[in-house]
Amino acid sequence: MTLPAPGMGTSMTPQSRQNSPVSFSANSMPPAGANKIKLSKKAKDELKAWIKSQYSRVKGDRLPVNRQMYINYAMYKGNQYLSLVGSGVTGRLGTPSAPAYRVRNTVNLTRPLIRTEMARLTSQRPSASVIPASGSDDDLLSAQAGEQLWDFLQQRRDWDEKMINMSFWLTICGTAFVKTWWDKNLSDTMVQDQFGLPVEGDIQFGVVTPFNLFVPDLMEQDIEAQPYVLEGYTRPVEWVKKFYGLDVAANVVSKNELIETRYFQVGAANDAKPDSVLVLETWIKPGACKELSDGGMVTLVGDELTDVQPFYSHKQYPYTRFIHVPTGQFYGDSVLVDTNPLQRRYNRSSSQITESKNRMARPQLLVAEGSIVPSKYTSEPGLIVTYKPGLPAPTPLPLQSLPPYVMEEMSTIRQEIEDVSGQHQASRGQSPGGGVVAATAISFIQEKDDSLMSTTYSGIEFGVQKVARQALQLAVDYYDVPRTIRVTGMDQAFDVISLKGADISSGTDIRIEGGSALPMSKPARQAFLMDMFKMGAITKEEMLDLMEIGGVNKLVEQTRRDKKQAQRENLRMKKMSDQEYQGFLQQVVQNALAGGPGSTDPNTGFPLVDPSIPSTYPPFVPVNSWDNHAVHIEEHNNFRKGQEFEVQPEFIKMEFEKHVQLHVAALNGGMSQFGSGSGMEMMGGEGGGEAASGMLGGAAEPQGAAPGAEESAIPVEPAIAGAP
Numbered sequence: 001m002t003l004p005a006p007g008m009g010t011s012m013t014p015q016s017r018q019n020s021p022v023s024f025s026a027n028s029m030p031p032a033g034a035n036k037i038k039l040s041k042k043a044k045d046e047l048k049a050w051i052k053s054q055y056s057r058v059k060g061d062r063l064p065v066n067r068q069m070y071i072n073y074a075m076y077k078g079n080q081y082l083s084l085v086g087s088g089v090t091g092r093l094g095t096p097s098a099p100a101y102r103v104r105n106t107v108n109l110t111r112p113l114i115r116t117e118m119a120r121l122t123s124q125r126p127s128a129s130v131i132p133a134s135g136s137d138d139d140l141l142s143a144q145a146g147e148q149l150w151d152f153l154q155q156r157r158d159w160d161e162k163m164i165n166m167s168f169w170l171t172i173c174g175t176a177f178v179k180t181w182w183d184k185n186l187s188d189t190m191v192q193d194q195f196g197l198p199v200e201g202d203i204q205f206g207v208v209t210p211f212n213l214f215v216p217d218l219m220e221q222d223i224e225a226q227p228y229v230l231e232g233y234t235r236p237v238e239w240v241k242k243f244y245g246l247d248v249a250a251n252v253v254s255k256n257e258l259i260e261t262r263y264f265q266v267g268a269a270n271d272a273k274p275d276s277v278l279v280l281e282t283w284i285k286p287g288a289c290k291e292l293s294d295g296g297m298v299t300l301v302g303d304e305l306t307d308v309q310p311f312y313s314h315k316q317y318p319y320t321r322f323i324h325v326p327t328g329q330f331y332g333d334s335v336l337v338d339t340n341p342l343q344r345r346y347n348r349s350s351s352q353i354t355e356s357k358n359r360m361a362r363p364q365l366l367v368a369e370g371s372i373v374p375s376k377y378t379s380e381p382g383l384i385v386t387y388k389p390g391l392p393a394p395t396p397l398p399l400q401s402l403p404p405y406v407m408e409e410m411s412t413i414r415q416e417i418e419d420v421s422g423q424h425q426a427s428r429g430q431s432p433g434g435g436v437v438a439a440t441a442i443s444f445i446q447e448k449d450d451s452l453m454s455t456t457y458s459g460i461e462f463g464v465q466k467v468a469r470q471a472l473q474l475a476v477d478y479y480d481v482p483r484t485i486r487v488t489g490m491d492q493a494f495d496v497i498s499l500k501g502a503d504i505s506s507g508t509d510i511r512i513e514g515g516s517a518l519p520m521s522k523p524a525r526q527a528f529l530m531d532m533f534k535m536g537a538i539t540k541e542e543m544l545d546l547m548e549i550g551g552v553n554k555l556v557e558q559t560r561r562d563k564k565q566a567q568r569e570n571l572r573m574k575k576m577s578d579q580e581y582q583g584f585l586q587q588v589v590q591n592a593l594a595g596g597p598g599s600t601d602p603n604t605g606f607p608l609v610d611p612s613i614p615s616t617y618p619p620f621v622p623v624n625s626w627d628n629h630a631v632h633i634e635e636h637n638n639f640r641k642g643q644e645f646e647v648q649p650e651f652i653k654m655e656f657e658k659h660v661q662l663h664v665a666a667l668n669g670g671m672s673q674f675g676s677g678s679g680m681e682m683m684g685g686e687g688g689g690e691a692a693s694g695m696l697g698g699a700a701e702p703q704g705a706a707p708g709a710e711e712s713a714i715p716v717e718p719a720i721a722g723a724p
Contacts, residue, residue: 037296037308044305047291051282051300055230058214065218065331067093069173069210072336075110076172080347103358105350109417110336110343116423117171117335120453122163125154126464127513130472140647145503146472150510152485153471156190157205165207170324170456174332177208178320178463179231180470182312182478192484199483203474205467208319210331211258218330223321226330227288231319232258234276240301248302250274277302283317314473320463324456338420346413349406356402363396422452458514465512472510476501496575562628566635569621573655574639574648576620581651588617619658629667636660 039047067084070093074082081095081104098104128150132143153159162178169176183204191199214230215223223229234254240246254276279301286295292308299306312318323332362379371391377383387393417423479501486496533543623629639645640656 037292037294037310039291039308043291047289047298047308048300048303048305050289050291051230051280051298054216054228054282055214055232055280058216058230061216061218062214062331066211068333068337071340072172072174072334075336075340075343076114078106078108078111080106080108080110080343101355103351103354105347105354107346107350109346109414110339113335113339113417113421113423114168114171117421118164118167121167121170121456121460122160125160125163126461128464128468128510129513131509131511133508139508140643142504142508144644144647145497145499146475146508146510148487148497149475149485149499149504150468150471152487153203153205155487156188156485157203159205162205162207166322169207169209170322172334172336173210174324174327174334174337175210175330176322177210177213178322178467179206179208179318180204180320180467180474181206181318182474190486196484199481201478203471203478205471213319215330219328221328221330223317223319223330226285226317228282228284229317229319230283231281233279233281234258235279236276240277240279244301244304244306246301246304246306248277248304250276251302252276252278283311283319312470312474313477314470316466316470318470320466320470322459322463326455335421339417342413342417342420346410346417349409349413352406353402353410359399363399365394366397367394368392461512461514465510468510468512472504472508476504479504562631563635565627566632569632569659570636570639572621573652573659574644576652576655578649578651581620581655584620585617617658619662620655621659623659623662623666627663627666629663633660633663633667636663 071082071084074080074093079095082093083096085092085094085096128147130143130147130150132139166176166178181204182201184201186202186204187198187200188202189198191202208231212231212233214232215226216228217226220226234252234257237248237250240248251274253272253274256272257276257278279299281297281299283297284292284295287293288295292298294310296308296310298308321330325333325335325337327333365377367387368391371387372385372394377385385394479499482498482500484496484498529538529543532538533540623632636656636659640653640660645653645656
């Protein structure tokens, strides 16, 4: 098998990943101003020699692991007759020669198996929640900022795409790595400082293939227990000159240094001229190297040693390890290790059937020697075969049909692949049939398959948790100026916040909800939602909103529109500054003293807004006649139940209460038309209910309320303590 050249074919090839900017050592270092480690010339020379010797050793130690990963990758790509020829360092991977009549069918069952495995691993994004360091208001705000920052980083850094790339190497090779680092050269126009200008440097994530990362102890499973971690990659000379400012000569052949093509093809160009520079980024724990006894990160570019940098403040490697099938060693296994022999058997059986069919279509002949010219016997239709008189005529050689078990073996092998991989119908999102439609039954069948994957799901949750913790710590360390970021929640509500590292407490922790990475098939989810609706646990609108079926969006578009309107009102009220609020109050008082619109009851002439009683002022965000009051009450109260509302100033809490109570009055038939100039006395004020009814017209039926809302019991939040 020949791997594609850089920049050609799929981006998933090891060769292209080797030469793509997965991680830049020049960008991975702590930003300017960090304390650099000073070394003498002798210490630098000894450190260079140490890195080179360790790279040579760990590269040789991992040779058996690499061969298995090569075979798995070849099986996925369809080169399924590859085998190891020879042994030891002289061994190579190649396809044995075969006679011309030999049929080599390839029915690639490995590719859909891997794609299904990837779908199971990426169908659900693990749910994260930030835990405050304490119950104080500052720590609660810090936790809220940390959770919003993690959501923003996932959305802006294409986290889902990186998880897809990671899952590809995880399922093919059994091991994959995600790198979390501070990229000082990253400039994102969506992230701005307090002056609206793009900021330089930000947190970045990248997928590192198992071919590029080396560790010294293959029996140690915890990457943090490794004495050092070495990441190797090749770069063009011009790239090195641009990012490092070094004028170095090419010292390696890029296609053979990390991804050794000699294992795929006989006569690979091992003696080709060097075309790239080998970059070795080495992270060393304290005590692992005498020249760097306190640990740190050092990069060897060709034969030049760049500045030595300390670890990030979290004191961990920036690499997070993910494994598929545990082996008790550092590198995990892929399910292909078990399915590869079955795939070969399937191809062999398919080839035997095809060969038998070919023999029957053109059977072998029994002829007397010299009776015909063999070269003139072809498979041409209607061919006339002449033979010498006096000799027996050519006759077809009797053939035996294949035994029935050969034909049955194909189905048997498919079943064995399903059993070994744990991918039955329920795992592929298909109903098992036989009348099984209940959500509990489908979930039970799927759970049997997922039990084989439970360690992988747990490993993904743990890995994402580690990445998130490192990302938040990098924000604490390097967000030295306020940054404006935009986030969109799972309910599609948007928010804009300004934060810096000091806004996230160093004691803030992030947790991944256990089991949140487990997949759930759509048939099972839909059946579960139907059962919940039949039992009355959810409404029709909620069921349709969660169904995730094409075309359902039309049915819930109106409800979503009302929800988004209410969410925008939440954003306006919570973002209201004290200056804006005071200006609003002054305008209300001036309007009331001047006898402006809405300041008196048109029926009685009594004032509706008393300048001496703030509780009679209208809300900052008005309630409209076209609002769906039931939906607005639910969305506003959902926000008031959250942690973010608890730390808001009292005047914002009061504004929420006024706004909600006005919706309640409308829903209960106490209003028909009103505008931004309306106001009413609420929350127990004398005559508040009557004033509201008189001011707002006293309609018998609310405008814009949900159908049947007047008959349903809408729970109303009690007045908040301390509000007027």
